[in-house]
Structures are given as C-alpha cells and as structure tokens.
Amino acid sequence: MRVQVLGLCRFSLLSTNSFQTTGFDLTENRRILYDPARMDLRMRWFENLCLPPLLWQSDPDFTLIIATGEDLPQPWLGRLQDLAAAVPQIRLEQVAPGPHGKVCSELLAKHTEPGADIVAQFRIDDDDTVASDYVDTVRRDYHRFGPGLGRDAVFAVDYARGLTLTQQGDQHELRCELARLWGCGLTMYFPNDRPRSIMNYRHDWLWRLADVISIQNRIMWVRGVHGTNDSPRDRYRPVLVDMPQDRIDAALGKRFGLDRRLLTDLLAGKGPCPE
Template sequence: MRIQVLGLCRFSMLVDSDFQTTGADLDRNRAILYAPKRMAQRMRWFENLCLPPLLWQSDPDFTLILATGEDLPEPWITRLREIAEAVPQIRLEQVAPGRHAEICRTLLARHTDPGADVVAQFRMDDDDAVAVDYVARIRRDYPLVERLMNGRDPVALDYGRGLVLEQDPGGQLSLRCELTHFWCAALTLYFPGGKPRSVMNYRHDWMWRFVSTVSRIDRVMWIRGLHGNNDSPRHPYGHRRIEMTAEQLDDALFDRFGLGREELFAALSPQ
C-alpha cells in the first residue's frame, strides 16, 4: 500500500483576508506580514525550530509544500529558495493573493500523488515543529485509522502530547509539556486516494465535529511556538499541563526533536 505523506507550511503567505488578527485590507496586511522585524523573527523560528526536525526525519519519504507570497521581499525569498534547493522534500511555491482555501487546495492538488492509495496530509506553522519520527508514525499508525476508512471520508489522527515553547514580550523563553485536543502541529488527516483533497478545508480545532478521529498521547510529538506574532490567539481552553522537571524537558527536546535547549533559546532570542 502506498501512503503519500504530504504537508503544507505557509510562510508569510499573503491572502485576501482570512487572518484572525488583521483585517481584509491587502496593502495593510502586506505591510504587517513583511515588516522587517516580524520577518526576522519568523525566519529565526523557521530555521532553528521548524526546519531541523524535518531534516532529521527517520522516514524521509514525504513532501512539504512551503507556500509564500509572490512578492516576498529580499533577503527572505532568497533564504527560502536556498532552503528548498538544499532539502529535497521541500517544494517552494510563491502564490498571488487570493482566497486562502482555494490557494491551499490548488497547491495540495498539484503535489498529490495520483497513484497513492492513501494521502496523509498535515499542516504546520513556520514556528512549530514535529518529532523526528512523525512521518514514520504516520505510516506506522495507519492501521489504527484504517478500520474507520470507508473509501470516501477522511479520518484524523491527533497526537495530543507535545511541548509549548513560549516567548514573553521581553524575549524570555519557557518550555512546558501539555496534553491538548486537535492543535495544528502533528495533526494528520488521512484521505482515500484517487481524488485531490485539502486538509485546509477543515478547521483543526473543529475537526472532531466533521470526521472520525483517533487520539494518541503516548509520546511527545510536536512543539507549539507561542510569541507576539502568532496569527492565532492564545488557546484559552483545554490546557492540561504535564509536570516535568527541567531535565525531563531537556531530554524530550533532544530525544524527540534533536534540539538542545541552550542552543535553541540562544538562536530564538531577539537580535
């Protein structure tokens, strides 16, 4: 059985409205998205948190669409092009402003393998991370969702244990472990093959309302980045903190993502 693993990461992708924290004015949104200070922060988080665990996936058979605006300014677009050239799994797509859902649907359809029996899609923000065995787990855990597949509707697999990396307004970073429900990172939607579909048609925190779901909380599977430039507001619901010592958090950060706290915190600190 061929399971295609296909992800979408939006890096300052300018669209018509669809922002939670801005309005519908395209020029205003462009100015907000492309502000030099904001772009420097997004690139720091992408290069130092999001990207390394993708490079170190134990199963390298996946595709990640990296979507950004057609007018993303320098030096950021050159940085993204260099990353895409160096990482065979990344497909850089520059898109014109349009309706968010339509853009994402088109990009995912473009990179969907028509010969796949199942297309396992995921979305991730450029300031989040997935564990180094995430792609392998997508395939290994498929038997858990296979019994719910009916040849028509998707099934979601939610990994509910992860780390929250939060940066306060003063730039100080903290790390904690939480149990959550249907956060964005490491949430996989398995589609039957044969017809291009889009994970972006499903609001992640409402996914349980529309599709059958399976939840796993056995291992830390993601890092959620929180800071002043998130589009999504802080989640006020469902927080269940798992008490871990600093040493246990450091072990989880290294064992699950290949990252060291001291080096990561230094790289993410405001320049």
Template structure:
C-alpha cells in the same frame, strides 16, 4: 500499498481576509507581514524549530509544500530557497493574494501522487515542529486509521502530547502540554484520488465532520507562541504537564533533535540558528 506523506507549511502567506487580529486591509497586512523585524523573527523560528526535525526524519519519504506570497521580498525568498537546496523534500509555492483555503488546496493538489493508495496530509505553521519520527509513525498508524476509512471522508489522528515554546519579553520558556485538535501533527488520511483536502476542514472542528482518533504518548509536536502569532493562544496552558527543565531538555533532544540552550539562544536573537 503506496502511502504518500504530504505536508503544508504557511510562511507569511498574504491572503484576502482570514487574519484574526489585523483586519482585512490587504496593503496593511502586507506591511505587517513583511516588516523586516517580524520577518527576521519568523525566519529564526522556521530555521531553528520547524526545519531541523524535518531534516532529521527517520523516514525521509515525504514532501513539504511551503506556501508564501508571490511578492515575498527577495531577501526572505532567498533564505527559503537556501533551505530547499539542502532539504530535497521542500517545494516552494508562491501564491498571489486570494482566499486562504482555496489557494492552499490548489497548491497541495499540484503535488499529490496520483499513484498513491493513501495520501497522508498534515499542516503546520512556520513556528511549529513535528518529532523526528513523525513520518515513520504516521505510516505505521495507517493500520489504525484504515479501520475507520470511508470513500468520502478522511480519518484524522490527533497526537495530543507535545511541547509549547514561548518567547515573551526576550525570554524563552518551554513546557509540556496535552492538546486536542491543534494544528501541529494533526494527521489526515485520505484515500488516493480524493477530491477533498485537509483545507476543507477547520482543525478545531474536524471531529464534527470526520472520524478522529486521539493518540496520547510521546511528544509529537512543538507549538510556537510569541508576539507575532495571528492566533491569540488562549488555549495554551489549559492542559499543561508539570515537567522539570532537565526532563524538558531530554524530550527536546530525543524527540526533536534540538538542544535547549541553543534553541533559547536562537529564538531570543543571540545566536544564528543556521551557524
């Protein structure tokens, strides 16, 4: 059986509407998105948090579609292209301003393997991460999802254990959390040839439209939280798991291949994450 694993990562994607905190003015949102200070911060998160665990996947058979704006300034596009040169799973799609969901659906559709029996899809923001064994795990867990599979709907697995990385007032903090229906590591199993996409479903409401499985266990994701998030992060901390710093450092290393002091330095601007 051929199982394709296909991810979507939004990197400062300029869309028409769909912004929760900055309104609908396209020119204003372009100025906010492409502000050099903001872009430097987002790129640091992308290079230090999102990309390394993907590069170190124990199963490298996947694609990551990075969607960004057609007018992304050349400086930042060059840094994305630099990453694509060292990570062959990356495909960059530059999209003109349009509605968010249809644009992302079309970008994903261009990379679907039409010979696949199952297409596993996931989405993440540029400050999220998945564990280094995520791709291997989602392939193995297909045996659970296929029992609920239907011809006209996906099956969703929510890996509910992860970490929240926060930067506020120049200080870095990390804590363990359990969360249901967050975007990082929320995994959709679609039958091959399915017309619908994960972009047809709100991540927080998908349980009302498709069978879902909540999977506790080892940390499977990192969610970033900082001043440039469009979402307000009001759900963060509701199911915080008390964990000491030594254990957090161990989880970060074993599950994501990241070093706690180095990550803190990279995200607070004192170290180049790709140096």
C-alpha cells in the same frame, strides 16, 4: 499500498482572508506580514525550530510545501529559495493573494501523487515543528487504524501531547502540554480517489466533521508562542502536564534533536543567523 505524506507550511502567506490578525486590505496585510522585525523573528523560528526535525526524519519520504507570497521581499525570499534548493523534500511555492483556503487546497492538490492510494496531509506553522519520527508514525498509524475504518474513510489522528515554547523578550519557557486538535499535532488521511484538503476543515471543529483518533502517549510536536502568533492560545485550553524541567529538556533532545540552550539563544538572536 502507497501512503503519501504531504505537508503544508505557510510562511507569511499573503491572502485576502482567514487570518485573525489581518483583514481584507492587502496593503495593510502586506505591511503587517512583511515588517522586517516580524520577518526576522519568523525566519529564526523557521530555520532553528521548524526545519531541523523535519530534515532529521527517520523516514525521509515526504513532501513539504512552503507557501509564501509572490512578492515576499529579500532577503527572506532568497533564504527560502536556498533551502528549497538544498532540501529535496521542500517545494517552494510563491502564489498571488487569494482566498486562503482555496489557495492552500490548490497547492496540496498540485503536489498530490497520482499513484498514491492514501494521502496523509498535515499543516504546520513556521514556528512549530514535529518529532523526528513523525513521518514514520503517520504511515504506521494509517495501517493501524485505516483498515478498521474502511478503505473510503476520511479520518484524522490527533497527536495531543507536545511541548510549548514561549518567548517573551530574551526569556523562554518550555513546558509539556496536552492540547486537543491543534494544527501542529494533527494528520488527516484521504483516499486519493476522493481528493480533499486538510485546509477544508477548521482544525478545532474537526471532531464535528470526521472520525478523529486521539493519541497522547508520547511527545509529538513543539508549538511556538511569541508576539506574532495569529491564533489566540487560550481559546484551545491546553492542559499542563506536570513534568520536571530536566525531563522536558531531555525530551526536546530525544524527540526533536534540539538542545534547549542553543535553540533559545538562536531564537533570541544571540547566535549566528544566516544572511
């Protein structure tokens, strides 16, 4: 049985709706999204936090769509194009503005393998990441849970334990949290003969619409928190896990391959950043 693992990352994707910090005015949305200071911050998080653990996956058999606007300015577009050329799993898509859910669903459908039996979809923001065994875990978890739910079931696995990295100026706080149905810790499984999209489901309402299995026995994601987040963090009420800082730092290295001091220096603009 073929389980395709297919992810979507929206990188300053210009759309006509759905974001909470922008509205329906494309000129204003473009001004907000393409502001050079914002773009520099987002690219630093993408290149230094989001992308490396994806490149280091123990199972490299996955596809990641990077969706961005058709008029994304330079040098940001050039840097995404260089990454797409160097990383075989990346599919860079520049799309015209349109309804957010429709645009994203069409991209996921475009990159769905016709021969896959099951499509495991995930969504990730450009300032979040997943553990380096995420793809392998997604496939194993389908075989753990899928047969019991039935061949035609649409269901989700919510990896509820992760790390939150908060940036305020040059200061960073890394903590371990439990969070229910955050986008970065969520995978949906679809039979390929019933094409749907993870973007058809509001992630925090997913428990109302599909079977959800919650797993919180190991750290599976890092979520970035800073001044340009679209979603208000407190809405989802994460629960702090009491863990010594040295264990949290060690988990960042073991689960994601990242060194905390180097990472936070890069995010604060203290290290080299490709031009």
